[in-house]
Amino acid sequence: MAAAARCSSMGRAGATGHAQQLGSGLRVLWRRVAGHQSSAGCMGSSNRGGAGGTPGRRALLATCAASPGYTAGVGAVEGSGPRVCILGGGFGGLYTAVKLESLMWPRGTKPQVTLIDQSERFVFKPLLYELVSGAASEEEVAPHFAQLLGPYPVFFVQGRVHSVQPEHATQDGGSTGGGVVTLADGASVPYDWLVVSLGAETSTFGLPGVKECALPFSTYEDAQRVAARLQLLEELVGYPEVVVVGGGYAGVELAAVVAERLRGRARIKLVTSTPDILPGSPQGNREAAHRVLADQGVSILTGAQVTEMRKARAGSSGGLSSGGSNGASSSSGVGIGGAGTAAGPDLAKRLVYVKDRAGQQEVLEADMVLWSAGQAPATKAAAQPPPGALRLPFSTNSRGAMQTDATLRVLHHSRVFALGDVAVSSGGQEQPPLPATAQVAFQQADYVAWNLWASINNKPLLGFSYQHLGDMMSLGTTGGAVTLPISVPPQLSAAVAAAGPLAGLLKAAGVKLSGSYGGGSDGVTLEGPLGAAVRRAAYLYRQPTLEQQLRVAGDWAQSASKQLRQVLADAARK
Ligand SMILES: Cc1cc2nc3c(=O)[nH]c(=O)nc-3n(C[C@H](O)[C@H](O)[C@H](O)COP(=O)(O)OP(=O)(O)OC[C@H]3O[C@@H](n4cnc5c(N)ncnc54)[C@H](O)[C@@H]3O)c2cc1C
Numbered sequence: 001m002a003a004a005a006r007c008s009s010m011g012r013a014g015a016t017g018h019a020q021q022l023g024s025g026l027r028v029l030w031r032r033v034a035g036h037q038s039s040a041g042c043m044g045s046s047n048r049g050g051a052g053g054t055p056g057r058r059a060l061l062a063t064c065a066a067s068p069g070y071t072a073g074v075g076a077v078e079g080s081g082p083r084v085c086i087l088g089g090g091f092g093g094l095y096t097a098v099k100l101e102s103l104m105w106p107r108g109t110k111p112q113v114t115l116i117d118q119s120e121r122f123v124f125k126p127l128l129y130e131l132v133s134g135a136a137s138e139e140e141v142a143p144h145f146a147q148l149l150g151p152y153p154v155f156f157v158q159g160r161v162h163s164v165q166p167e168h169a170t171q172d173g174g175s176t177g178g179g180v181v182t183l184a185d186g187a188s189v190p191y192d193w194l195v196v197s198l199g200a201e202t203s204t205f206g207l208p209g210v211k212e213c214a215l216p217f218s219t220y221e222d223a224q225r226v227a228a229r230l231q232l233l234e235e236l237v238g239y240p241e242v243v244v245v246g247g248g249y250a251g252v253e254l255a256a257v258v259a260e261r262l263r264g265r266a267r268i269k270l271v272t273s274t275p276d277i278l279p280g281s282p283q284g285n286r287e288a289a290h291r292v293l294a295d296q297g298v299s300i301l302t303g304a305q306v307t308e309m310r311k312a313r314a315g316s317s318g319g320l321s322s323g324g325s326n327g328a329s330s331s332s333g334v335g336i337g338g339a340g341t342a343a344g345p346d347l348a349k350r351l352v353y354v355k356d357r358a359g360q361q362e363v364l365e366a367d368m369v370l371w372s373a374g375q376a377p378a379t380k381a382a383a384q385p386p387p388g389a390l391r392l393p394f395s396t397n398s399r400g401a402m403q404t405d406a407t408l409r410v411l412h413h414s415r416v417f418a419l420g421d422v423a424v425s426s427g428g429q430e431q432p433p434l435p436a437t438a439q440v441a442f443q444q445a446d447y448v449a450w451n452l453w454a455s456i457n458n459k460p461l462l463g464f465s466y467q468h469l470g471d472m473m474s475l476g477t478t479g480g481a482v483t484l485p486i487s488v489p490p491q492l493s494a495a496v497a498a499a500g501p502l503a504g505l506l507k508a509a510g511v512k513l514s515g516s517y518g519g520g521s522d523g524v525t526l527e528g529p530l531g532a533a534v535r536r537a538a539y540l541y542r543q544p545t546l547e548q549q550l551r552v553a554g555d556w557a558q559s560a561s562k563q564l565r566q567v568l569a570d571a572a573r574k
Contacts, residue, residue, distance in 0.1 A: 081110040082456055085181055085191035087161050088378075089117035089145055090125075091438040092197030092420030094544050095445035096452075097154045103453050111456065113153070114189060116181065118160040120144055123220045126438055126472070127539060129257045131223040132230065135477045140552045142220045148545055160184040163391040164194065166413060173395075174412025184388045193415050193452055196379075196392070196402060197445075200421035200436055203376035206383070209309035213350045214245065214371035217254055226254075229368050230261050232345055240266045243352050243364050245306050246372035247272025249281070252289045253474050254370055259296035260476040268298045269364060271354060273305045273373075282471050282483035284525025292475040304354040304362070309369065312349035375436060377401040377422045397424055401433075406463035407451050408444055417451065419444035425464060434466055442542065443467065470523075472535040480532035483523040 084100065086093045097115045105111075121142040130136030139147075145156045162184045168177030178192040202218050204210035215229065216222050233240045240262065244255040247270060255270045262268070270277065270293065277293075277300060278286045293300065352364040379392055380400025394402045394410050401424040403411045408425060410416040420441035424433050434440045444464055451461045470484040511526055526534050540556075543549045 082192035091441035099449035198378035203374040213309035214369040247277040250372035288481035407461040
């Protein structure tokens with residue numbers, strides 16, 4: 001990948017005319033990825049013609065267009081609409097940006113949208129496992145913003161958000177006006193309306209040793225690190241031990257994919273503090289997960305609380321060898337866990353201290369520990385914030401989540417919205433908080449986009465209403481489980497179960513009618529290859545843009561035809 005162009009200054013075409021230049025430190029990075037043609041043009045440029053744009057913005061466009069390796073397609077910038085700045089380009093932020101572009105705006109009100117993310121890639125997190133298994137391409141799981149936003153007039157700024165200073169402060173500590181976002185490199189981005197969707201980060205709950213010993217699994221980089229460690233484990237001689245901490249969806253899905261890759265060549269333990277895996281999820285999914293994990297030889301330790309992790313001292317414990325022996329009696333204590341050094345990977349064994357329900361302590365040895373036991377909103381204040389840590393002036397709840405009203409507007413800040421994992425809606429209703437899922441975030445994105453439209457056009461705002469569409473999980477490359485919240489009358493499921501051939505047919509297809517659904521109503525569970533296919537199809541439908549859907553569908557068609565050719569060639573050889 002080559003950095004092809006770097007646009008270093010940017011202004012705004014604002015109605016107020018006090019266009020504030022982004023500092024020279026602000027990086028709008030344009031990277032051209034090998035094999036991905038940046039015909040999109042300068043992201044943030046509009047192809048819709050017109051002759052607007054302040055000198056600052058024109059300078060940006062000119063810089064981009066003049067940069068080597070950059071195919072400009074640059075039209076002029078439309079407009080003088082309000083500036084909407086979106087912090088975080090995940091399921092909340094990116095989908096809001098795309099949705100804003102699809103709305104019909106009365107003349108002169110169409111906002112100029114700036115999307116800021118620390119990463120150059122959008123990450124479709126539910127498909128991160130496929131990066132580890134190799135079942136999906138990087139471009140499907142983590143496409144570049146440059147590619148995704150190419151056809152849209154959205155400015156993308158790659159930078160780490162450091163703080164926000166709202167203007168027009170109110171007595172209750174809120175604000176009624178726009179403000180300025182400051183990035184970690186000191187650059188500033190002014191806004192009239194702000195959307196905060198910075199997501200969640202891995203939390204280790206301050207447990208000693210977890211950061212040093214375990215690999216998290218939440219970002220594109222995490223997935224790459226896990227894949228690299230697995231490759232190392234595959235190459236080493238011996239019988240590696242892997243501990244996955246966390247019995248929620250992420251832990252179960254991760255254990256399944258790791259077990260598939262190391263099939264029959266590793267001992268894998270899934271540790272959860274709860275009485276069973278997948279608490280609160282549909283019974284059908286839980287049963288499917290138990291079946292697959294048992295089949296793959298994953299042992300499940302329930303009611304086990306991790307209290308600490310340590311690295312074993314060299315020579316204190318057996319481990320794997322990099323070749324030449326079975327490694328069982330090696331005194332070098334090799335194993336695999338956290339990050340390596342320039343001298344090579346860190347091969348020390350990890351010791352995972354767990355306490356069972358009776359308070360008995362057990363120490364699990366592992367060559368790799370995966371941590372998927374906790375996430376906290378990105379706005380959660382750290383006890384000792386590192387320099388440059390995020391500082392936002394918005395009120396948060398005890399978990400550190402930004403509080404919004406039912407319309408997803410941040411409490412006391414009439415021009416700020418928040419959504420996704422970073423936010424919690426008080427809504428004025430006695431409802432439990434919504435789960436931190438992509439499903440919630442992208443549904444909220446529609447409402448935030450609509451409510452921005454309504455706010456800018458002085459129309460009433462809509463209260464967010466969540467519709468649960470089902471629970472999906474991957475269970476290895478060709479396995480999965482999907483429970484759809486469809487009520488099945490008990491008489492019907494009993495009748496189907498009694499009708500022998502039909503029940504057999506449905507079972508063979510991976511369809512289960514009974515699973516009791518979370519709070520009690522029934523659902524329909526699709527499992528095995530059928531569940532996996534439905535899940536992938538649903539994620540194809542949920543890709544952030546139509547262009548990305550078509551790209552992913554094209555990739556699928558290509559790989560399916562390759563597989564078909566292979567099957568035919570094999571058959572011909574036989
Ligand atoms: C492994 C895994 C599997 C999952 N599987 C599912 C699933 O199957 N179904 C489901 O519904 N949900 C799933 N989720 C949860 C889902 O991914 C999240 O709920 C969803 O991504 C939340 O969207 P968001 O926009 O709030 O945050 P994100 O999608 O995480 O986006 C936040 C963005 O903010 C950026 N950012 C953060 N801090 C800064 C900063 N200071 N400056 C600049 N940028 C910043 C990040 O780079 C990121 O792009 C999964 C999560 C994980 C980790």
